[in-house]
Amino acid sequence: EAGVAQSPRYKIIEKRQSVAFWCNPISGHATLYWYQQILGQGPKLLIQFQNNGVVDDSQLPKDRFSAERLKGVDSTLKIQPAKLEDSAVYLCASSQRLAGNQETQYFGPGTRLLVL
């Protein structure tokens, strides 16, 4: 079974430029998450989708970040304009609720963004 795919793996941009990240979740997983991981910290949720609807975007800086999940499969995360503090690893995860209460999230390899 293929895992979560993300691209690009690395991106270097200058501040005030725009950038987009792409994620393809595990087939059949209804829930998709975008996390931001700043160096030395644990990941922090930016946005959660259930199929193509937003469940939680309370931590998403909406003045510069946007995300969509058209057709309930792939997702893109965009930053426009980028700031220096956006330098981080952006992790995409997907999950599927199985019998019982366990819903395990599986992560992609991440996109390392450096804003100069």
Added chain:
Amino acid sequence: AQKITQTQPGMFVQEKEAVTLDCTYDTSDPSYGLFWYKQPSSGEMIFLIYQGSYDQQNATEGRYSLNFQKARKSANLVISASQLGDSAMYFCAMNLNFGNEKLTFGTGTRLTIIP
């Protein structure tokens, strides 16, 4: 709101020894899940083990076991017979079982296995 605390920024362990990584959590919700993830230098978060708040027995997955002490709100990861490939960052995380399932992560522990 949930909170995860990992108090060990770094640990060095001799190869083949067992190691315990500490994790304490805080939540007022009675139904939750606890997770451990491994993050090698490549950056991917690899799921290791899960413990539900109502599970009576400690979870085990191969060389990984989770020492769940509910009254103390601790969920320590035990790795038996450590290997060089275990060198990585380890994150403890939790979510609630109903409603929003987002993971709340700790700050991580960097484990280095010494040959």
